Amino acid sequence: MTESEEKVVNVDDAIQGFRDFIEGDEKYVDEINNMIIQRRKSLVIDFHDLLLRNKDLADMLIERPQLAIQAASEAVRQAVTERDPELAKSIKNFYARFKRLPETVPIRKLRSEVLGKLIMVEGIVTRQTPPKHYLKKTVFRCSECGFELEIPQPTTSFVQPPRKCPKCGATNSFVLVEERSELIDWQKIIVQEKPEELPPGQLPRNIEAILLDDLVDTVKPGDRVYLVGIMNLDIAQLRKNKPPILSSFMEVNYVEGQQREFVEIEITPEDERRILEIARSPNVRERIIKSIAPSIYGMENIKEAIACLLFGGVPKVYPDGIRVRGDIHILLVGDPGMAKTQLLRFVAKIAPRAVYTTGKGSSAAGLTAAVVREKDTGEFYLEAGALVLADTGVAVIDELDKMDAKDRVAIHEALEQQTVSIAKAGIVATLNARASVLAAANPAFGRYLPNRTVAENVDLPVTLLSRFDLIFIIRDEPSMERDRAIAEHIVTLHAGEVPESFSDIIPPELLRKYIAYARKHIKPVLTPEARERIVQFYVQMRNKSREPGSPIAITARQLEALIRLAEAEARMRLSPVVEAEDADKAIRLFMSYLSSVGIDVESGKIDIDVIMTGKPRSSQERLALVMDILSRLxxxxxxxxxxxxxxxxxxxxxxxxxxxxxxxxxxxxxxGDVYMPRPGYVKRVVV
Known part of the structure; x- marks a missing residue:
């Protein structure tokens, strides 16, 4: 036996080593004191600190984690007992928990060699069982003679006393003594690999993880987490006359939720220097817009809107507790072959956190949350859907019009309230879905008909259309000059040459980091000048509606969208304030949306009712007249x-x-306001 192996096996030395480490560092002495004040069970130790102070213990922790964690937990118990013996008596179990291991093992790369080792994985919690109770120490008593039998922590899933009492010989007389047995909380979670790390065409992999005692209920479905724990085999799967094939699970030592307000992308000091350098250039906004899908020719307005969606506005909580979203939602409606899907794919790749799905391949449960039955226990639990997994990111939905009407309803709440509420199988829950939605749809008649409203052109309910901040119509109109430019652009790309549009663009990986940096650090505030521009524009547009019979051009919902766009324009420049220039850019973008979508095709006036109700004001009045005539007749x-x-x-x-x-x-x-009882006759539906 080598010297290093002797060190590993000697538990007393390990306990003393951990005691010396804890007592020798002021930070951990303070933590022990805080534990006593707050009556906590766990001391969290940074692995980097252990590695710097005692490399032998750090090596032992990785290679022989069961032994090392047991020794470290005993050292924590001794440290607490010295300071507060009363607390140590009332709390039976103390734990040493370790965070920040040197490397993260991808869930896809978990193999046999990591079994029994301490590892760190990262992923998304997709399922969670209700808390249960785990028998750590079981005490049985003979009902005939009172003899007590103690069974320590079981290694298999079955805990059974002997059939015959060793003292009096009575058979099947043992009963469980609950007050003497030691029970701790137990919970199982399923952790899935992150969508952005999923190789194309592959199913996402997941692992089962067991949370014990004070770790129970510290995370919920949809949370992105780091788990530190030991990979163990499920011995209970060994059966007679069955092949010895076992699955593994992680016994979690420490769990840490990532901050949900921003995406964790590693930005080095060199990256930060380059990001700030880009932000200082006078044409930074133009460069960012050029860098959005440069392989697609033109579409400057749409690319600027998509850039605003990626940067986003600032969410706010009003003094009365109402939360207003900062995320921008965009809908693209266009003729076939206009590169809508290509744009969506680019956004899914460039956004720091994105989930891509298509309308035909998504159900309501798949988008929001599903209630799934646990195969072992038969109990129901929640499984997070695409909008929940995209929390604080972008949900990209292609072919929105192909989605079933009953499934489409699920998106309504996520778009405006940014939550997903579910009430199924006795589970009533509300999950966060604070995601921007970028959706694409094809016109109902194959091509977009300019003489019809957007609600008539798209097979989507107006309640859904009205929740999008911006809607863009992409029409395929022949134009000699534009067609030649597009053809030359595509031919140049296919020839393997670099078109002009690729000059001075920001590389995709750096743009991704730039967006993550802006979302994390920049929270722009409106300047008095920007406020005045937005208020002036809103009042001006509303003034057009003052004359009797005039359509309503804009509502408060569009005003909030305008503020979000102005904040996103400021974020592109990494500016802490929204200036008048940003407000002007947002107004220009917003007017291009209103003038293409919110136009009453008959009167030619801007009418927000086209989007909000599906019928322009002129049509609503004449429709009411038809109903009056029918009522009189x-x-x-x-x-x-x-x-x-x-x-x-x-x-x-x-x-x-x-x-x-x-x-x-x-x-x-x-x-459903009128019906035809027989051909050639109509009657109102009287409620």
Whole structure:
């Protein structure tokens, strides 16, 4: 036996080594005192400190973790007992927990060689069982003679006393003595690898992890965590006449949730220097917009909007406790072959945290949260969906129009309230889904028809459309000059040459770090000048609606969107304040959205009702007139159905043409306000 192996085996030396380490460092002496004041069970030790002070103990911890953790926990118990014997008596178990191991092992790379070793993994908690109770020490008593039998911490899943009492010989007489047995809390979580680390075309891998005692309920589904623990084999799976194939699980020693407000991307001092250098350049905003999908020609407005989505606004909590989102939602509606999916794929790759999904391949449960039955116990537990996993990141949804209507409803709450509420199988929960949503949809008629409203063109409910901050129409219109430029751009790319659009762009990896840095450190505040510009624009737009019969051009919901866009424009420059220039850029972007989507195609005026209700103001008034005429005719007819021909005649007298009446009847039948009891007759639905 070598000298190093002797050191490993000697437990007393290990306990003394940990005692010396704890008592010799003022930081850990203070921590022990805090433990006593707060009546905590665990002392968290930084592995780097242990490595610097005692390399032998650090090596022992990695190679023989069960022994080392047991020795360190005993050292913590002794340190507490010396200072407060009463507390040590009332709390039976004290723990030494270790954080910041030298390297993180990817879940995909967990193999047999890590079994029995102390490792650190990183991932997302997708499932969690309710807390249960684990028998650490079991005491049985013979009901005949009172003989007590103590069984220490079981190594298998079965704890059974002998069939016959060794003292009196009675059979099956042992009963569990709960008050003498030692029970601790137990919980199982499933940790899945992060979506951004998932290789293309692969299913995400996960591991089972066991949390004990004070670690129980410290994390929840959707949390990104670092776990430090020992990989063990599930011995209970060994069965007679079955092949000896076992699965592994992690016995967790320490769990740490990542901060949810920003994404942990490692930014070195060199990266920070380059980021600040980019921010100082006068054309930083133009460079960032150029760097968004440079392989796609043109679309400057859309790329600027996507840049705003990636940087995001600042979430706020009002004094009355109401939270207002800072995330920007964008919908792209366009003709086929206009590179919508390519744009979405780029965003999924460049965003520091992103989850990509398509409408056809997603269900309501897959997007929000599912209630799953545990295979071993049969109990139900929560599994986080795509919007929850994208928390504080970007949820990219392609083919939104192909999603089933019943599944689409699930996105409503996530878009505005940024939470996912679930009530299934006795589980009532609310999870965070603070994600920006970038979605794409195809027009219902194959191509976008300019003479129809956006609600008629897209097969989406207006309640969903109104929650997007910006909606962009991408139309495929022939243009000699533009078509030549696009063709030359694509041909140059296919020839393996670098087009002009790639000059002066920020490399994708650096842009990703730039976005993460901005989201973490920059929280821009509106200057008085920027406030005045936004207020002036809002009042100006509202003034247009003051005349009787005029459409409403803008509402408070759009005002909040405008503020978010202005904050995102400031964040692009890493500016701590939103200046008038940022507000002007946001207003210009917003006007391009209103002038393409929020236009009443008949009157040519900007009308926000086109997006908010699906029907422009002019159409709403004439629709109400059709309902009034139908109501009058019904009364005159004694409440019986009205002939459609009679409705045409009356409507023509009121200045409405036959074509509009047909269109109105179709809309009213669709909305359930009228019905046709027989061909050629209509009747109102009276509630």
């Amino acid at each position: 019904e009364e005159a007819n004694g409440g019986k159905p009205v002939r459609v021909e009679d409705l045409y005649k009356e409507a023509e007298g009121a200045g409405l043409d036959r074509q509009f009446v047909d269109k109105a009847l179709n809309m009213l039948v669709k909305s």
